[in-house]
Amino acid sequence: MxxxxxxxxxxxxxxxxxNERFFVGAQDRFADLLRDHAERAHLEERLIAAERRNIGHYGFGVKGFTLSMIETAIEVTDGRVPASVIGQLLEAGRDMLAHPxxxxxxxxxxxxxxxxxxxxxxxxxxxxxxxxxxxxxxxxxxxxxxxxxxxxxxxxxxxxxxxxxxxxxxxxxxxxxxxxxxxxxxxxxxxxxxxxxxxxxxxxxxxxxxxxxxxxxxxxxxxxxxxxxxxx
The missing domain is CATH 3.40.50.1000 (HAD superfamily/HAD-like)
Structure with missing residues (x-):
């Protein structure tokens, strides 16, 4: 046969x-950094929308996710997001790339x-x-x-x-x-x-x-x- x-x-x-738990952890960090600017549920909606828009540009993975977090942070703060927050989001992306x-x-x-x-x-x-x-x-x-x-x-x-x-x-x-x-x-x-x-x-x-x-x-x-x- x-x-x-x-x-x-x-x-x-x-x-x-x-894999996904590292994205969830980074998203928790993202929400905490921007808690003074938007509610978590709203941030999640905006981040998912950014990821959806950006897949065709950045593809799948940590780097595209990190850029989408930064883009969302700029949007929800009307461009006033501190450079220190951008730095912490970049650090979160690097941590994801280095996870065991x-x-x-x-x-x-x-x-x-x-x-x-x-x-x-x-x-x-x-x-x-x-x-x-x-x-x-x-x-x-x-x-x-x-x-x-x-x-x-x-x-x-x-x-x-x-x-x-x-x-x-x-x-x-x-x-x-x-x-x-x-x-x-x-x-x-x-x-x-x-x-x-x-x-x-x-x-x-x-x-x-x-x-x-x-x-x-x-x-x-x-x-x-x-x-x-x-x-x-």
């Missing part, structure tokens, strides 16, 4: 290792279990240097056959990555915490999509689950090897 799954793609941030890499539960075991029988690909978006550093610090780099650091995750992205591999997109699976970026576009490209929810999720990554036989959801990565065996 032919094997149904030959290639497995993994998202990185908040799928294999913690902490693997999520079962991440190493799942990758190690699947590596011998499948082609594993890390597919992540964000700043190139930061993502390369995190992969190196994770200790998982040698388990992946390929690494793709992309500007965005769309159906064409997965078609380009999975298409040339054995079995093409139909024999590929994408595993990640983002329904919008990891699951839906991979399924649209013809692959399987596996959602692994994370407690923290960026507001711009929310999406509804699809109604398709190629969608699965597991509570954590401990269930992934069994799911792969089940599908074949």
């Amino acid at each position: 032919a094997q149904n799954l030959l290639t497995i793609g993994f998202d990185a941030d908040d799928t294999l290792w913690h 890499v902490e693997l999520l539960p079962h991440a190493r075991e799942a990758v190690q279990a699947l590596a011998p029988g499948h082609r594993l690909v890390l597919i992540t978006k964000g700043d190139l240097l930061h993502q390369e550093r995190k992969l190196a610090a994770s200790g998982l780099g040698d388990l992946f056959d390929a690494v793709e650091i992309v500007s965005d995750k769309r159906p064409a992205t997965y078609a380009r990555i999975f298409g040339p591999m054995p079995g093409g997109t139909e024999a590929a699976m994408m595993v990640g915490n983002s329904m919008k970026s990891d699951v839906l576009p991979a399924i649209e490209a013809g692959a399987w999509g596996v959602h692994v929810p994370h407690d923290l999720a960026w507001a711009l990554e929310h999406a509804e689950a699809p109604d398709t036989a190629r969608f699965r959801e597991i509570s954590d990565l401990s269930g992934l090897p069994g799911l792969v065996r089940e599908i074949g």
Whole structure:
């Protein structure tokens, strides 16, 4: 019987290792610095709006987030934000870039279990240097056959990555915490999509689950090897 799954793609941030909690921590610092100028809820709305506007200019990741915090600080203070606050926001961004890499539960075991029988690909978006550093610090780099650091995750992205591999997109699976970026576009490209929810999720990554036989959801990565065996 032919094997149904030959290639497995993994998202990185908040799928294999913690990430969003560092953004939440920086956002707490941002709200505290600007508490005399706006309520937290208003600041969060303005920051999300800035991030949405800026994705096309700065891409995903810490650097774009930091610039969006600075832009929002200028906006809500009508240009009167002190230079010291700008300096602290830049410091918050640098702290995020230097944070230690902490693997999520079962991440190493799942990758190690699947590596011998499948082609594993890390597919992540964000700043190139930061993502390369995190992969190196994770200790998982040698388990992946390929690494793709992309500007965005769309159906064409997965078609380009999975298409040339054995079995093409139909024999590929994408595993990640983002329904919008990891699951839906991979399924649209013809692959399987596996959602692994994370407690923290960026507001711009929310999406509804699809109604398709190629969608699965597991509570954590401990269930992934069994799911792969089940599908074949």
